């Protein structure tokens with residue numbers, strides 16, 4: 424019969440010693456289960472079952488890692504492993520991640536918690552985990568070679584520390600970083616305040632920005648790409664595969680975003696003014712906040728913004744770099760706007776069956792078209808709303824603010840039912856004013872006051888401003 428550690432302590436007169444005082448090595452003698460998630464869809468938040476109360480976060484197209492209490496240690500088990508991630512229906516990527524998904528599960532704790540995280544490596548090469556933004560002993564910081572030996576394939580390492588401050592953090596490898604992050608290894612790490620009332624919100628969303636370069640028709644990212652990515656993702660999903668943010672009217676809501684790509688992302692949300700309340704360096708004092716509608720998230724940083732959801736509607740939420748709201752696209756495609764391609768079509772059609780020139784009037788036509796693409800390839804722009812094609816891809820989704828939802832109801836409520844008279848409409852009145860130019864042509868160089876402005880050509884005897 425094996426005697427449990429607790430029973431052993433009691434019988435040996437050490438019962439007064441709490442488990443937290445026992446050395447890590449002894450307490451870490453048994454490994455907690457490593458739950459796995461196979462669905463790429465948003466899983467319900469995990470409410471705290473002990474300790475201080477908090478409003479748990481909801482991970483966009485993700486989930487929260489369950490834990491177990493061992494004495495007063497909160498224990499988690501992450502498994503680094505190859506995963507298959509559905510980027511959107513119609514496309515799967517072969518990535519590396521944690522516990523069945525990329526990104527890995529969100530970890531949630533409370534300020535003051537003692538956390539113990541077991542990390543098992545099932546990758547074909549060594550790894551480590553760095554707890555980005557977290558205040559901890561140097562030896563728990565997870566930088567392979569610098570603060571610890573690498574975790575070899577098949578091995579399990581233990582990280583343990585007392586969580587000092589609340590906020591918005593993330594985790595990722597600090598070993599063969601370029602490859603391991605290009606393969607999708609990352610996750611969110613949220614520390615809730617000990618005081619349940621401090622900065623509390625009713626809905627709290629989190630996601631990470633990741634970019635991939637996956638050639639049309641293939642499954643594995645090209646890990647050496649530095650700038651020219653073709654998959655710009657929220658939590659390794661692209662529009663129309665990204666969950667909607669569902670918020671009840673009147674709720675105080677928070678969006679937390681972390682950036683582990685190779686460029687900055689100006690995250691823009693329609694319909695509201697808000698300000699950054701938290702970064703991966705902690706909470707922003709009220710006196711240091713300013714209003715924004717776009718939050719630029721630098722590389723290797725996190726930003727959280729709060730707002731009161733008092734205006735119902737379907738509000739776009741997206742990266743404002745327009746190439747980041749596209750799926751796989753070639754950047755060497757010529758621009759044909761304004762070019763009459765009818766003659767070219769005739770000529771090329773004689774050589775290539777079914778040749779179809781595109782782009783003479785812009786590229787919106789691609790949003791409606793079902794074009795043949797290689798297997799495992801998403802259209803460049805796609806998705807339909809209640810009024811037609813949305814012509815987006817990549818980092819785009821919708822904040823749906825609705826009246827009368829239940830607390831913590833995150834189910835998609837469908838498209839917004841706009842009150843009568845509040846939707847932009849087609850002009851059907853007199854066309855007389857449309858027959859002639861709206862205003863008279865203006866003489867080039869003339870200004871309102873009639874003063875002529877003259878441009879001076881540099882390098883021809885005149886003044887040069889260069």
Ligand SMILES: [Cu+2]
Nearest residue numbers: 688742744747
């Ligand atoms: Cu972007």
